[in-house]
Amino acid sequence: MLLGTIGTNWITKQFIQAAEQTGQFELAAVYSRHVATGAALVDSFGHGQVFTDFGDFLASDVSVIYIASPNALHAQQAIAAINAGKHVLVEKPLVTHPSQLAAIQFALDAHPEVMLFEAMRQLYDPNFAVISDLIAKHPVSGATLTYMKYSSRFDAYLAGEDPNIFTTKFAGGALMDLGVYLVSSAVAWFGMPQSATYLPHLLASGVDGDGVARLQYPDFDVVLRMGKTTNAHAASEIYFGRDTLSFDSPGELNDLTWLSARSPKSLSVPHADNPMIEEATFFAQALLTDDHAAFEKQWRLAQQVHQVMGQLRQGTNLIFDTDPK
Ligand SMILES: NC(=O)c1ccc[n+]([C@@H]2O[C@H](COP(=O)([O-])OP(=O)(O)OC[C@H]3O[C@@H](n4cnc5c(N)ncnc54)[C@H](OP(=O)(O)O)[C@@H]3O)[C@@H](O)[C@H]2O)c1
Known part of the structure; x- marks a missing residue:
C-alpha cells in the first residue's frame, strides 16, 4: 500500500x-x-x-x-x-x-x-493484552495510572519560546499529550466511567503542565496522574484486592509485575523495539483484509475516549483556541 x-x-x-x-x-x-x-x-x-x-x-x-x-x-x-x-x-x-x-x-x-484509526500505540502492545486478560479474570478494586515525562520542549517554553505542545492554539498540554494514553487505557480496560473530573495545573500559556484526574466506576476509582514538566518514576498500579499489578506507564509497558503474598512475578512479554510496529501491523492487517469490524471496534473506543477527554475538561479553565465558542 x-x-x-x-x-x-x-x-x-x-x-x-x-x-x-x-x-x-x-x-x-x-x-x-x-x-x-x-x-x-x-x-x-x-x-x-x-x-x-x-x-x-x-x-x-x-x-x-x-x-x-x-x-x-x-x-x-x-x-x-x-x-x-x-x-x-x-x-x-x-x-x-x-x-x-x-x-x-x-x-x-x-x-x-x-x-x-487513532494511532494509540499501547493498545497494540502485547503487554496491553496481558493486562486486559488479568482484568477479565480478577475483580478490580482500583487503579493509579501515571504518565509524567519532562518534555524535550519544556526548556524552550521556560526560555520564552512558544513550542506548539505548550500552546492553547495547538491544543497542547499534559492531558492532550500524555493523559490521552491514560484515558484510552482506562476506557479500554475498565469501560466508560460514571463520572470523570480533572484538576489541571495550568501554565501561564493556558495549557496544563500537569494534573490529576479521577474516573469513577460503580465499584472502584481510577486515578490518572499526567504531566510534562516533571519526571515521575512511580509505577502505575492496578489493584485486585490483596494483589497488585505494577507496571511502568501505560505508554511504555516494558515491565509488568504481579505483587502478591508470594514472591513478585514478572508477567511481561517481549515486544518490538520500535513501539509502532505492532500498531502498523494491526493497521495493515485491517486494511488488507478489509476488516470493517476491527475498524468499527477501534472507532467506537476512540469516540468513548474523546467523550471522556471532553468531560475531563468540562468545568476547568483548560480551553483551546479551536474549542466551539
Ligand atoms: N505515538 C507517539 O509515540 C507519538 C510521539 C510523539 C508525537 N506524537 C504525536 O504526533 C503529533 C506531532 O507531534 P510533534 O511533537 O512532532 O509535533 P510538532 O513538532 O509540533 O509538529 C509536527 C509537524 O507538523 C508540522 N507543523 C509544525 N508546526 C506547524 C504549524 N504551525 N502549522 C502546520 N504544520 C505544522 C511540521 O511539519 P512541516 O514543517 O514539515 O510542515 C512538524 O514536523 C502530535 O499529535 C503528537 O501527539 C505521537
Whole structure:
C-alpha cells in the first residue's frame, strides 16, 4: 500500500520505519510546508515525492495517510483525507474536542470504503493484552495510572519560546499529550466511567503542565496522574484486592509485575523495539483484509475516549483556541 505522511518530525520517521518493516507499506508521498524539510525525510528512505500543496498531496496515488501534525490540525486533516478516499491513521489525540467526532463520522458515512484509526500505540502492545486478560479474570478494586515525562520542549517554553505542545492554539498540554494514553487505557480496560473530573495545573500559556484526574466506576476509582514538566518514576498500579499489578506507564509497558503474598512475578512479554510496529501491523492487517469490524471496534473506543477527554475538561479553565465558542 502506498503511504503518504503529514508532519516531518521524528515520530513520522519512526512510523514510516515501522510501516515499511511490516512489508505492507511503501512511503510514496510526504506533505510538508517546506520542500527542504520534506526532502530530508524522503531522502532518508530513498523514495517518495514531496508535496507542499495539501490538495496535490491528497490527489496523489497514496491509499493510506498517516497524520502527525500538531494536535489542533488532526481532525480537519483527517476529514480532508477521508473525503479524498484515503484510509487514515491519525496520531493521538484524534480530536481536541468531542464535537469534532460527529464531523469525522459524517465524512466516514460518506466514504464507507475508508477506515480510520487513532494511532494509540499501547493498545497494540502485547503487554496491553496481558493486562486486559488479568482484568477479565480478577475483580478490580482500583487503579493509579501515571504518565509524567519532562518534555524535550519544556526548556524552550521556560526560555520564552512558544513550542506548539505548550500552546492553547495547538491544543497542547499534559492531558492532550500524555493523559490521552491514560484515558484510552482506562476506557479500554475498565469501560466508560460514571463520572470523570480533572484538576489541571495550568501554565501561564493556558495549557496544563500537569494534573490529576479521577474516573469513577460503580465499584472502584481510577486515578490518572499526567504531566510534562516533571519526571515521575512511580509505577502505575492496578489493584485486585490483596494483589497488585505494577507496571511502568501505560505508554511504555516494558515491565509488568504481579505483587502478591508470594514472591513478585514478572508477567511481561517481549515486544518490538520500535513501539509502532505492532500498531502498523494491526493497521495493515485491517486494511488488507478489509476488516470493517476491527475498524468499527477501534472507532467506537476512540469516540468513548474523546467523550471522556471532553468531560475531563468540562468545568476547568483548560480551553483551546479551536474549542466551539
Ligand atoms: N505515538 C507517539 O509515540 C507519538 C510521539 C510523539 C508525537 N506524537 C504525536 O504526533 C503529533 C506531532 O507531534 P510533534 O511533537 O512532532 O509535533 P510538532 O513538532 O509540533 O509538529 C509536527 C509537524 O507538523 C508540522 N507543523 C509544525 N508546526 C506547524 C504549524 N504551525 N502549522 C502546520 N504544520 C505544522 C511540521 O511539519 P512541516 O514543517 O514539515 O510542515 C512538524 O514536523 C502530535 O499529535 C503528537 O501527539 C505521537
